[in-house]
Amino acid sequence: MQKTRQKEVLIIIPAYNEEQNILTVLKDLRRPEIMEIADVLVINDASSDATNRIVRNSGFTLISNVFNLGYGSTIQLGYKYAIRRKYRYVIQMDADGQHDACNILKLYDRLRTPDKFGDYPDIVLGSRFMEGSSDFPVSPAKHLAYALFRFLIKLFTGRRIADPTTGLQGLSNRAVLYYSKYGRFDDRYPDANMIILMLLVGYKVEEMPAVMHARLSGESMHSGLKPVVYMLRMTLSILAVVFRIKILQKKAGESRDVIFY
Numbered sequence: 001m002q003k004t005r006q007k008e009v010l011i012i013i014p015a016y017n018e019e020q021n022i023l024t025v026l027k028d029l030r031r032p033e034i035m036e037i038a039d040v041l042v043i044n045d046a047s048s049d050a051t052n053r054i055v056r057n058s059g060f061t062l063i064s065n066v067f068n069l070g071y072g073s074t075i076q077l078g079y080k081y082a083i084r085r086k087y088r089y090v091i092q093m094d095a096d097g098q099h100d101a102c103n104i105l106k107l108y109d110r111l112r113t114p115d116k117f118g119d120y121p122d123i124v125l126g127s128r129f130m131e132g133s134s135d136f137p138v139s140p141a142k143h144l145a146y147a148l149f150r151f152l153i154k155l156f157t158g159r160r161i162a163d164p165t166t167g168l169q170g171l172s173n174r175a176v177l178y179y180s181k182y183g184r185f186d187d188r189y190p191d192a193n194m195i196i197l198m199l200l201v202g203y204k205v206e207e208m209p210a211v212m213h214a215r216l217s218g219e220s221m222h223s224g225l226k227p228v229v230y231m232l233r234m235t236l237s238i239l240a241v242v243f244r245i246k247i248l249q250k251k252a253g254e255s256r257d258v259i260f261y
Helices: 022-028 051-058 071-084 103-111 140-157 173-180 192-200 226-252
Strands: 009-015 038-044 061-064 089-092 123-127 169-172 205-209
Touching: 009 022, 009 071, 009 103, 022 038, 022 051, 038 051, 038 071, 051 061, 061 071, 071 089, 071 173, 089 103, 089 173, 103 123, 103 169, 103 205, 123 192, 140 192, 140 226, 169 173, 173 192, 192 205, 192 226
Parallel strands: 009 038, 009 089, 038 061, 123 205
Antiparallel strands: 089 169, 123 169
16 A cells, blocks of 8 residues: 655644534635645534534544633644644644635745745744735724734834734744643634744744635624733733743743743
8 A cells, every 4th residue: 555645734723613614614725736735634622513524524634622622722732733743834724714725835835935044934924914915804993902912022022013913824843843832822812922922932933915804704703892802811911921031031041931821
């Protein structure tokens, strides 16, 4: 029997109650140029709808959480899977149809492109708000949150990040290994706080324009008043990251690990 060639890329898709969207997303990923380089892993975070059945019938690899772990813990489970299976790159995307499959190859190419010094990116963020990005509607509450997070990232790292909460990301094995270890990844909302963390501990983070769409159907985890709560929680998390990296661990001379609770 001929041995199946190990692919370089694992596409991770966390899914929670996405029965109305997930099939369209998976069909879009069946493009030959994507299937040539990537395997797809869907992690069903204890959905109460038909998400699990739809993914199982699709033929893609499925992990089903018995209990709802939350977005961050579900993504981290995918990182651990990628490390165990020795994938060179991870590309993570959402299950709601916002992230167009055309971004996959662009992220993959960017991860494999060195800068003028010969260094490769550890993380490539797919941005909704750069020149070349597709138009993307954003509510006033989210506009406020994004502006605040851009300011905090610039303040603490000196970098301007156009889309500080993007769920579309490409990661090198080095970044995935860091994230996969205990205490190094926020189990709830790993967004701007993780960007700041990775920049402060010396990882190379880049950003590129991406094609994104409004959610196909269903409710976002940041709908209603949730963006306000999210903004407050994220701000506190960012301040905690900066305090631990720049003050506590600098004084103690310890390795720069951040424990999220």
